[in-house]
Amino acid sequence: MTAFDLLSEPIRKYIRDQRWESLRKIQEASIPRILQTENNYVIISKTASGKTEAAFLPILSKVNFKERGVKVLYISPLIALINDQFVRVEKLCEYLDIKVTKWHGEASKAQKDHLIKNPEGIVLITPESLEAMFVNRPYNIHHLFSKLDYIVIDEIHSFLGSERGVHLKSLLSRLQQANENRFKVVALSATVSDVNEYAELKDYLGNSEDTKIIRDNTPKPINVIFKYFPGPVTELPLDLLKDLYVRTHDSKVLVFPNARGRVEEVAVKLKMISERVGGHKNYFSHHSSVDKEVREYVEFFAKNASLQNFCISCTSTLELGIDIGNVDEVVQIDATNSIASLIQRVGRSGRREDKSSNLCLYSTDKWSLLQSIACWLLYTEKYIEPIQVTEKPYDVLLHQILSIVKGSSGLYLVELLDKIAKNPTFSNITEIEVKDIINHLNQIDFLEKLGNEYIIGVEGEKVVNNKDFYSLFHTPTFFKVSSNGVKIGELPLTPQVREDENVYLSAKIWKIKYIDFESKKIEVIPAKDGRKPLFLGDAADTAHLIREKMLEILFSKEVYDFLDQVGQLVLQYFRVELSVFKVTNVKKQRPLLNSNDNIFFYSFAGSQINKTICLLFEEIGIDYRYDESCSIFQFKHSELDLLEKIKATKLNDDQINQILYKHLERNPSMINFSKWGAYLPLRFQAEILKNKLYNFDECFTFLNKIDYVFNEHDVD
């Protein structure tokens, strides 16, 4: 029997009505497996290869929807993705008379109420909405979701390795605890590459024995072009913009310039060039600080612009699977911080099966060029940075303790401990540690003991009853920008934000007329000339793998024909510049440049290792400078012996803790990258720092492994 024959008749009719010539490879593979086994599956396949159908065609054929209760729960990281998938899944479900309900913060209340009256069919939800239900309406969890057959998790890679992912893992376990029968999980992803990560994925889905991987490895042809236009960080070179304009004026393009300020710069300046030469007007910007309705309009325009060209300058907001239709070319300005990101971005072009992807990588300095080459080579070698596993997610545990207690009407300690013990998310955290955290929450009035039962305490109520409770990530508050009642976006309060200052936002130029500090609002009017907006933020971490590859490229003789002529020359000069070091083994050796009074240490190490080295320098009292963009440390020649000293240092766990306590006491805000970590006892905060911000194990392994290679002759 073919995969098609295995499907139920209504589904086959749906396929015939769609006039599909055949099923996609990934669907052929998934249909018999999902239909004929009770396993969990991870479906890995390229963007737009029919993954959603690969999951839903067999699930809808298999599941008995006659029984009362929601049978399939689809979980997505984005509201926009839920709205897209709703249209697709509902169309499919019309053939089977199955109800599909959206459940997220912007979904209709009436539809939600209707579902509560008639719990049935399929629900599309976000992790945060699920959390909110556990907290505020725990009986609805049971009422709606205790008869689940399948859970589908979309874009699973966006959860792996993040606190949000740990949060979801905990919610999945709590859902399983509310179900009499074991539900199956089908996870979808475009970017899981290394076979080593399968174990991680299987563990994530909670049942490694019964979890299988289905993947389509068919390569997709990609045309890649590298272009080099040197310029300062502050402003993009005009030549680059002109070149970009000429390349893209008669096609559909996504440009990824890595930062919101630069996104605006690209959108506004390309639009100005286009106006001057009479090109199309469809230049947009798309990032988290562009007003939501404006962003939705941009997405709508792109999806429906079959006859019109457009150019959207964007951040990672357009990285995940939101449907914006077909794009001819993807442009990356300066290197991505991860290979995963590069994969997602490349996947946005050439979405049709017969079309190849087009990628153009611009660089504005030699380090960025080097990083771009590294990411590209690793991409072609099918590497992805490893997933960061949190062994002991104390901060998520603290949040989940509050959630469990709030969702109950008083809980004995044994009951609370039992619920946590049953949740594999926290299996590496000991019962003693859990009790410590509960006691601490009691002390700071987040929990309170009423008789022998725990309830939420006075301080806890403030936190738990706030709408900010449901997520595991921070969002800064910005000033809302509008013009004459029309919402445009938002800006952080930087020195740049002053009355009469002109600024770019939403691909337009504005003059700031009035700032209302009380209500955090900015009123603007259109203007002719201005500057790109400044956003506060930290650079994303760069993986060790990428930095190591950069060193490898510098000390290899390989000629890359994908580079343009200037790029070839820049790389050649760069190699000559570093040839003063006789590096023969890139795994073990690191350059140390002796120049006048200063030493430059080229660590070529991942951001976490470098941050840990910074902490060690501070601890020893070395006066140093560190540049994250090129992974270089600079310090006085007189400190040279200290580098050897650090190398010889083997701090034990206790010593590391003492250092971290000292830093935390001096600067408590250093834990703030973890939203809930700030409420933990100090020693748990130190553990979070040790595993998330720093990495002492890898840092010492790295330092012990490497030999310093000095320059052979003097350099000015």
Add this chain to the structure above:
DNA sequence: GACCTGCTGCGGCCTG
């Protein structure tokens, strides 16, 4: 110079 993600309940106002 530096990414992104989500959101309950309730009171109050408006419209049909």
